[in-house]
Amino acid sequence: xxxxxxxxxxxxxxxxxxxxxxxxxxxxxxxxxxxxxxxxxxxxxxxxxxxxxxxxxxxxxxxxxxxxxxxxxxxxxxxxxxxxxxxxxxxxxxxxxxxxxxxxxxxxxxxxxxxxxxxxxxxxxxxxxxxxxxxxxxxxxxxxxxxxxxxxxxxxxxxxxxxxxxxxxxxxxxxxxxxxxxxxxxxxxxxxxxxxxxxxxxxxxxxxxxxxxxxxxxxxxxxxxxxxxxxxxxxxxxxxxxxxxxxxxxxxxxxxxxxxxxxxxxxxxxxxxxxxxxxxxxxxxxxxxxxxxxxxxxxxxxxxxxxxxxxxxxxxxxxxxxxxxxxxxxxxxxxxxxxxxxxxxxxxxxxxxxxxxxxxxxxxxxxxxxxxxxxxxxxx
Ligand SMILES: Cc1ncc(COP(=O)(O)O)c(C=O)c1O
Numbered sequence: 001x002x003x004x005x006x007x008x009x010x011x012x013x014x015x016x017x018x019x020x021x022x023x024x025x026x027x028x029x030x031x032x033x034x035x036x037x038x039x040x041x042x043x044x045x046x047x048x049x050x051x052x053x054x055x056x057x058x059x060x061x062x063x064x065x066x067x068x069x070x071x072x073x074x075x076x077x078x079x080x081x082x083x084x085x086x087x088x089x090x091x092x093x094x095x096x097x098x099x100x101x102x103x104x105x106x107x108x109x110x111x112x113x114x115x116x117x118x119x120x121x122x123x124x125x126x127x128x129x130x131x132x133x134x135x136x137x138x139x140x141x142x143x144x145x146x147x148x149x150x151x152x153x154x155x156x157x158x159x160x161x162x163x164x165x166x167x168x169x170x171x172x173x174x175x176x177x178x179x180x181x182x183x184x185x186x187x188x189x190x191x192x193x194x195x196x197x198x199x200x201x202x203x204x205x206x207x208x209x210x211x212x213x214x215x216x217x218x219x220x221x222x223x224x225x226x227x228x229x230x231x232x233x234x235x236x237x238x239x240x241x242x243x244x245x246x247x248x249x250x251x252x253x254x255x256x257x258x259x260x261x262x263x264x265x266x267x268x269x270x271x272x273x274x275x276x277x278x279x280x281x282x283x284x285x286x287x288x289x290x291x292x293x294x295x296x297x298x299x300x301x302x303x304x305x306x307x308x309x310x311x312x313x314x315x316x317x318x319x320x321x322x323x324x325x326x327x328x329x330x331x332x333x334x335x336x337x338x339x340x341x342x343x344x345x346x347x348x349x350x351x352x353x354x355x356x357x358x359x360x361x362x363x364x365x366x367x368x369x370x371x372x373x374x375x376x377x378x379x380x
Contacts, residue, residue, distance in 0.1 A: 006361050009317040010204075011153050011181060011296060011352035016247075017206035023250040024208070027243035035240045036231065045242050052249035056213060059256045060198065061189030064218040068232045069245050072212035073180040073201035074104040077147075079235055080176045080197045080214055081108045083222025084145045085117055092144035092173070098122045098130055098159075099337035105147050105178060106333075122148070127288040128157035128338050135167050143173040150182035150193075154319075154334040154350055155287030156296030158186065165194040174220070180204055180212075184255030185263075185293045190215055202244065206354070207251035211244030262355045267294035269362050270353050274299070276366045280373065286335055286348055295353045298335075300344040301369075303377040309349065316368060319350040 007015070027048075033041025035049050053067045070076045085095065097109050099121050109119045120138050122130045130148065139146055146168045150161050161177055168175040174196040182188050184205030190198050197220065201212035216222070228237025255262070274297045277283055282302035301309075306320035307329055320332075331345030340348075351365070 005315050005317070006365060007317045008351045008353055008357065008361075008365060009319055010354040010357075011156075011350065012317075012319060013203045013209060014206045014354050015356055016208055017251055017254060019254060020207055020247045020251045024243045024247040027246055031242070035242050036229065045240075049240060049242060049245055052245045055249045056252055057215070059252045060183070060215060061191050062215055062217075063191050065190075065220070066216045066218075066233060068214050068216065068235050069240060069248075070212045070214060070232075070236055071210050071241075072203070073102075073178065073199050075236075076199040076201070076212050076214040077102075077104045077178060078108055079222065079225065080199060081105070081112065081145070081147060082225045083235065084174055084176065084197075085112050086223035086225065087221050088144050092142055094118045094120060094140070094142040094144055096120045096122060096135075096139050096143055096146040096173075098124065098148055100124050100128060100152055100154075100157075100334045101147065101149055102153055102178060102180070105149070109147070117144075118142070124337055126339050127291075128152055128155045128286075128334070129288060129291065130159050130164065132160060132163055132167070135164055139164075139167050139171055139173065141171055143168070143171050145174040145176055147176040147178070149178040149180070150188065151179070151186065151293045152287070152334060153181045154332055155298045155338075156181070156293035156352075157287045158182075158291045158293065161193045161195060169194070181293060181296075184252065184259070185295055187259065190217070196220055202248040202251055205251050205255045207247045208244055211241055211248045213248065258355075263294045265355060266353050266357070269357055269359060270295055270297055270351070272359065273297060273351060273353075273362045273365060276362075277369065280370070284344065286338065286340060286344075296350065297352075298348055298350045300340070300348045301373065302344075302347060304347045304373070306347055306349050309372065313368065313372065316365060319352070320348065 033045050035045035056067050113119045122135050165175040176197040177195040178199045180201045183200045196217045198215040203209040224235050226237050231237050277299050284300050286298040310320050331342050335345040
């Protein structure tokens with residue numbers, strides 16, 4: 001018997017933290033002005049925004065540079081990739097990325113390819129890791145930028161960003177890092193990683209949806225592709241979402257201050273879930289066993305279709321390893337790039353936990369899956 005809903009889909013989005021909501025509330029009802037206005041309301045809010053910018057910079061380890069507020073990672077990715085491409089109006093035209101990137105990066109690259117940029121892909125191994133030897137060959141003197149994520153959204157695999165930044169900078173190119181699934185889950189220090197641009201989204205770490213940011217290293221120049229009032233250093237025109245910015249900063253503060261304790265809590269539950277599920281005959285882990293964010297487990301179950309599983313077990317929030325394109329289910333591009341066969345990809349379920357999940361929920365999920373497998377694959 002299930003006791004209710006279980007949410008193990010925290011890589012899709014997370015529950016807003018109560019403390020974040022409390023910090024945001026005054027900015028809806030009392031301090032509701034426009035931060036660009038020159039009267040009392042605007043001036044006070046501009047100070048709040050600048051404080052949030054400084055705090056966020058501190059929490060991601062930046063000693064210098066800028067924070068640009070956006071609506072989330074998709075927008076940040078567009079601003080970064082198009083901004084870099086359009087700024088380089090003459091000269092280099094090659095952008096290197098990876099087949100396992102999020103669709104926001106892949107589709108933006110596809111658009112840039114249509115208008116004349118060359119896109120090259122770094123391959124990954126069977127565990128989802130980029131090989132530095134291949135990267136060394138592919139990132140060459142023609143390369144303008146390299147766009148690689150820190151933590152993969154489907155598998156949790158952590159890419160060697162620091163080393164990739166070294167190979168990138170050696171060719172005088174820029175490293176754009178999508179850290180959407182990393183922030184709040186693993187330590188992120190932009191100076192140590194040596195990235196030129198870092199991208200993140202609040203709703204992945206208990207801030208609200210609709211607020212994100214990008215960090216730009218000092219001296220980084222981007223061409224604006226959104227025009228208007230010239231907000232955010234001219235890169236993202238439009239009235240600032242002050243409540244969201246306060247929420248983003250508060251959520252980041254909470255995540256960073258509690259990262260060790262939360263990692264221990266989440267990893268213990270993730271590992272328990274994983275060890276129980278992997279003891280089921282025929283199951284396999286997708287991704288690297290160790291070089292992985294502590295909250296994700298992507299497991300292939302033999303003989304099941306994850307999409308059917310999810311649509312039958314709607315009270316259990318998990319994600320599957322396929323995407324519906326033009327009414328046809330395709331295996332996940334991430335799992336396919338890792339060389340995982342279609343059957344295993346269609347049977348892949350992603351469990352992504354947060355600090356709000358409990359051991360009792362893990363036990364319940366294991367029991368639900370056991371019963372499901374007994375029903376649909378009687379030989380199990
Ligand atoms: C790695 C990664 N990049 C980008 C995004 C897009 O984020 P948003 O929905 O905030 O635009 C996601 C969301 O799932 C993600 O996981």
